[in-house]
Amino acid sequence: MRRDIFQAIADPTRRAIIALIALQSMTPNAIAENFNTTRQAVSKHLRILAECELVKQQYQGREIFYSLEINKMKEIDKWLEQYRKIWDTRFNQLDKVLSTIKKNKK
Amino acid sequence: MRRDIFQAIADPTRRAIIALIALQSMTPNAIAENFNTTRQAVSKHLRILAECELVKQQYQGREIFYSLEINKMKEIDKWLEQYRKIWDTRFNQLDKVLSTIKKNKK
DNA sequence: AATTTGCGAAACCAAAAAGTTGCACATATA
DNA sequence: TATATGTGCAACTTTTTGGTTTCGCAAATT
Numbered sequence: 001m002r003r004d005i006f007q008a009i010a011d012p013t014r015r016a017i018i019a020l021i022a023l024q025s026m027t028p029n030a031i032a033e034n035f036n037t038t039r040q041a042v043s044k045h046l047r048i049l050a051e052c053e054l055v056k057q058q059y060q061g062r063e064i065f066y067s068l069e070i071n072k073m074k075e076i077d078k079w080l081e082q083y084r085k086i087w088d089t090r091f092n093q094l095d096k097v098l099s100t101i102k103k104n105k106k
Numbered sequence: 107m108r109r110d111i112f113q114a115i116a117d118p119t120r121r122a123i124i125a126l127i128a129l130q131s132m133t134p135n136a137i138a139e140n141f142n143t144t145r146q147a148v149s150k151h152l153r154i155l156a157e158c159e160l161v162k163q164q165y166q167g168r169e170i171f172y173s174l175e176i177n178k179m180k181e182i183d184k185w186l187e188q189y190r191k192i193w194d195t196r197f198n199q200l201d202k203v204l205s206t207i208k209k210n211k212k
Numbered sequence: 213a214a215t216t217t218g219c220g221a222a223a224c225c226a227a228a229a230a231g232t233t234g235c236a237c238a239t240a241t242a
Numbered sequence: 243t244a245t246a247t248g249t250g251c252a253a254c255t256t257t258t259t260g261g262t263t264t265c266g267c268a269a270a271t272t
Contacts, residue, residue, distance in 0.1 A: 010116035011230085015185075022192060029248065041231055043250065048229095062239040062248050070196060073189045079121075080186065083179045086128060090176060117260080135218065147261055149220065168218050168269040 003052045005075050013037070014045050018054065018068060025058060025067035109158045111181050119143070120151050124160065124174060131164060131173035 009015055017031055028046060032039040046066055049055040054072045058065040115121055123137055134152060138145040152172055155161040160178045164171040 004118075006112075006118075006121070007116045010113045012110075012112075013230090015112065019188075022189065027248075028250090037230090038232065039249085040233085040251090044230075047250080064249070068189075068192075070189060070193045073186065074193065076182070077186055077190065080179065080183055082125075083128065083174075083176060084183065086174075087176045087180065119260085133218075134220090143260085144262065145219080146221090146263085150260075153220080170219070 003048060005052050005054060005072065006079075008049055008052050008054055009076070011045070013042075014049060017042070017045055017049065021055065021066050022068045022070070025065035027063050027065055031066070109154060111158050111160060111178065112185075114155055114158050114160055115182070117151070119148075120155060123148070123151055123155065127161065127172050128174045128176070131171035133169050133171055137172070 009018070013035060016035070020026060020031055020034060028039055028043050031046070032042040035042060046055060049066075050057065052072070054069055055066045056069050058067065115124070119141060122141070126132060126137060126140060134145055134149050137152070138148040141148060152161060155172075156163065158178070160175055161172045162175050164173065
């Protein structure tokens with residue numbers, strides 16, 4: 001089961017879980033209350049998220065609090081960077097064209 | 107078949123295709139040469155990418171040139187934004203802690 | 213006109229994924 | 243100690259996915 005972060009965020013439930021625990025840590029039961037699936041299904045998603053180090057577990061008695069490993073999210077940002085460069089460039093090109101049009105109008 | 111952009115970029119081959127056609131448009135055959143799969147498999151990937159408007163097709167005789175719809179990529183960026191805010195905040199908090207430590211050393 | 217080339221679509225297959233049910237086990241609580 | 247609670251794990255089922263093969267069609271080439 002070779003998971004990567006892109007596969008992890010592909011599932012809409014997992015993205016919802018990420019959003020849920022982004023600000024405060026939660027237990028599997030508390031998370032599952034927000035979905036129409038069983039706790040076990042959520043547990044499976046959490047396991048996948050944990051496998052690619054997107055979430056962190058904190059044991060407290062018999063409860064486990066899951067929280068987002070925000071630094072891991074930067075990997076997506078890093079991947080996006082190459083494309084951000086492209087869309088910035090294209091925007092600048094458009095900008096150039098627009099300013100040329102403006103100039104010619106004068 | 108409900109496709110979204112996150113599902114589209116989940117597959118490594120599709121991410122490679124995206125990278126390939128990011129700078130110049132290419133035909134399915136030309137794209138397929140870069141992979142160990144058949145042209146038809148690539149064609150299927152292209153169809154998925156087209157379905158969620160990540161690629162644009164340009165017909166030229168019997169050839170079809172595919173190019174990246176870079177604006178669509180911004181959707182990922184937009185989704186990331188909420189988390190970027192979080193990691194910026196946490197970084198600033200860390201920064202605060204570090205400067206406090208520094209101060210106390212003096 | 214006959215053949216080659218570039219392409220998408222459909223049918224099929226194997227593997228992976230997502231979900232469910234039924235455990236086992238530890239930690240609380242009575 | 244007996245019971246309830248919170249959790250992960252394994253087995254199983256269904257759905258989805260990624261791939262191949264085969265086909266048909268249109269545009270080039272001969």
